[in-house]
Amino acid sequence: MSTTPTPNRGIVVFSGGSAANNLVDVFSSVRESKNCLLSYIIPISDNGGSSSELIRIFGGPGIGDVRSRLVRLIPDSPPNSERGATKALFNHRLPADTATAHAEWLSIVDGTSEIWKAITPAKKELIRSFFNLLNLEILKRARPPSSTFDFTSASVGNLFLTGARLFSGSLESAIYLLGSICGVASDTVRVIPAINSNFSHHISASLANGTAIVGQNSISHPSEATALQPRPGTRRPSLLLADGADESSDQDTVYEDDHLPGSLPTLRNKNIQFSKSENEDLPSRITRIWYINPYGQEIRPPANPRVLEALRDSQAIIYSIGSLYTSLIPSLILRGVGQAILTSPARHKILILNGSLDRETGPSSEPFTAIQFVEAITRAAEESRGRMHLSLPDPRADPSSPCLGLSYGSYVTHILHLEGPGTPVVDRDRLAEMGIETLRLYGRKIVTVGVDGTEVPVGMKYDSTALVQALEVVLGKKGDAMLRGGEKNGLSRRNTLDPGRKG
Structure with a gap:
């Protein structure tokens, strides 16, 4: 009598978003090799861009x-194919000029834009119905x-997701539809x-010097001159006017507002234009991230139950590249996540x-090390469990001293890293004492052009093939054969996993 095989636990x-998008093919390859489900946990606290x-x-x-x-997961196809055209549609951004952007949006809504050319009428009209719904809602709210x-610079994909969410009343349904x-x-x-x-x-951050920063965009890549205080001479925007108009201006008519009332107008500012590469250093390190309500008070929202379900049925948990405090930590501090990671079968x-x-991990005068990345992840997961002001063991202290019965290795068992200009320092021996294995990979230098026209290295980029192989080594896919061939495949023989170490 045949039985249905038990599916492998997931990853x-x-x-x-953007940084980890570069590794989608890597994770897909590992998922295929392990024949399991792959779950991406994505924060929803970003308040920048469109x-x-x-x-x-x-x-x-x-x-x-x-x-x-979602759009990155669409398989690559020729631009003139329907799949390729659909991907291009949801990847498309409207022009940076206001009038031109509005005109292009209307051509998309009415179906005359060239962007529809390779999309079949049935799919076109389905998608366009949600654009029309959103456009009507925009007109209803215009004052x-x-x-x-x-x-x-609006993202067409974001506009579609919003229309679908407004129609269905469900974020998950909108994601499923897209x-x-x-x-x-x-x-x-x-x-x-x-x-x-x-x-x-929304999230807020505290710095070591006592400063608090409100809103993810201001923490990570502010559009203002500084994220710490308003520019001199700026006027306090009204909470009731959606465009942040001054309360004492001639436009003193207050219209109805469907947002929750609150006292933090900065969360209603436009943050459409910003730079991810040209930002001033923070005056001191980030010490903590937390969620806030519209009044700025700390709240502890629960994680999506599907997140906890995925963690409880996982064979591996991966903390991907990206901004530590605005990409990873907002998901880790949610109620239930820390406990699910701690008790996961992974x-x-x-x-x-x-x-x-x-x-977030500077300033350049005092850069984060690998140990401090681990400490931030551990602290966030422990806060998720209600240990809000936990004193973690000093990474430089006796590694045998547990943190209330826990060690750093309870949340991080392995570190994959690069070595080169601009990369975080990795103390392999110290991490091993903390119960964490390390594996160094070869990568390519990231360079920028300096003021004198010369190339300046600013970091390293992972080689996709080497990263796939490293993940398979850790997960046990290719084992000793891969380790023996590691030098050829982008792995460092000096820094391969040591089977004799606890991890």
Whole structure:
């Protein structure tokens, strides 16, 4: 009598958007080799870019990272094929000029844009129905001249997800619809929002010097001159005017507002234009991330139940590259996540260390080391369990001293990393004493052009083939044969896994 084989436990990847998108093919290859489900856990706290305008007008979660992962998962196809054209549509951004962007949006809504050319009528009209719904909602909320929707650089995919969410009343349903239209195989790959909500969830950060920063965009890559304080001479925006107009201006008519009232107008600012590479250093290190309500008070929202389900049925948990405090930590501090990681059947909890340092893990005078990445992850997971002011063991102290019965290895068992200019320092021996294995990979230098025209190395980039092989080594796919051939395949023989060490 035949029986249905028990499916392999899944792989869970904590990540943000753009950085980890570069590793989608890597994770897909590992998923195929392990013949299991792959779950991406994506935060919804981003309030920058075109998401900021949707949040400003409609409220709701930050969906940019969810959309970018879904679209990245669409298999590559020729641009003139329907799949290729659908991917191009949801990847498309409207022009940076306001009037041109609005005109292009209207051509998409009315179906005359060239972007529809290779999409069949049935799929076109299905997609266009949600664009029309969203356009109607935008017109209903418009209160010119004080408040109008700004289509500048808007992501068409974000606009679709918002229309689908407004129609269905469900973020998960909107994600399912976009994935279905794009042909993303939900039976093998899932994109799961860290919080399942129709409301905005913002984060705040405290710095070691006592400063607090409100909003993910201000923490990671502020569009203002500084994220720490308003520019001199700026006026306090009204909480009731959606465009942040001054309370004492001539436009003193207050219109109805469907957002929750609150005292933090900075969360309603436009953050459409910003740079991810040119930002001033923070004056001191980030010490903690937490969620806030519209009044700025700390809240502890629960994780999406699907996140906990994925963790409870996982063979491996991966912390992907990306911004530590705005891509990883917002998912880890949610109620239930820390306990689910701690009790997960996953034998491998792998940190893929960033190949460069950013505003969140600097400043350059005091850069984060691999140990400090591990400490931040551990602290966030423990806070998820209600240990809000936990004193973790000093990584430089006796490694045999546990943290209330726990060690760092309870949350991170392996670190994959690069070595080169701009990379975090990895103390292999110290990490081994903490119960964490390390594996160094070869990568390519990332360079930028200096003011004198010369190339300046700023970090390292993972080689996809080497990263796939390293993950398979850790997960036990190719074992000793891969280790013996590691030098040829981008792995460092000096830094391969030591079977004699506990991990």
